[in-house]
Amino acid sequence: MSRSNPRVLSTLERAGGFASAQEIYRLMQREGESIGLTTVYRSLQSLVNDKIVDVLRRDDGEAIYRLCGDAHHHHLVCKGCGDTVEIEGGAIEKWAKVMAEEHGFREVGHTAEIFGLCSKC
Amino acid sequence: MSRSNPRVLSTLERAGGFASAQEIYRLMQREGESIGLTTVYRSLQSLVNDKIVDVLRRDDGEAIYRLCGDAHHHHLVCKGCGDTVEIEGGAIEKWAKVMAEEHGFREVGHTAEIFGLCSKC
DNA sequence: ATGGGAATGAAAATCATTTTCATTTGTGCT
């Protein structure tokens, strides 16, 4: 298994903590960094595994990565401008737990995301 | 511009109102319907334009379509055997609505999925 | 029948992402 290349994380930070793999790659190229696209993808995967970055999807399906806070949270994403708000999911945690128990599931995790149009769009 | 092929919509309904373009295509093939993948994509696009169906994204980025306003359900998926249980998400609906309103979002939808290990695994 | 626009679908093009695999780099050991 591979470890994350630190330059990838630092580029993601510089990009405003919000970019696709391809964008990070192009950004590094433009700045004269020598790196392969493969390594960018691998590093991002590893950062996601380590829960250092979050992965979302653009409307066109391209994956976008961004630094995430430490607390477990969910997202409210605008379909128009892509603006994202981190929100609390207390209700979800409970719901997931109850549903899982009800069906005899163990080691449960969950995903939940809300999307719509923000006030500006 | 092209119009939606009615058989595509009817297949989407039959699929539980929740399927990807590829799945709809395979389903129609399996049932002996003669249709091209291109037409499936075009029909879905047109249905989305007409707001008859909604488009979401799977975790892997594949687009999934579902009938608008359809009472939708969520999934409890086993990480071990892939077994899936359909569950109610009343708590989620409420949570999504409240959170969206709180941040001034309109036309909101959401995705939520629980995963873990089922009793057999 | 016939002319034209819409619908169709096979095949090629696109694009993000993953896989393969040979090469390079790093690290610990003697």
Place this chain on the structure above:
DNA sequence: AGCACAAATGAAAATGATTTTCATTCCCAT
């Protein structure tokens, strides 16, 4: 230093969904 072995790297090929192209077929009003 020299050696061995694991991890990291990246170019190129493979994959898979989606879109585009384009020639053909269908349908409908004249």
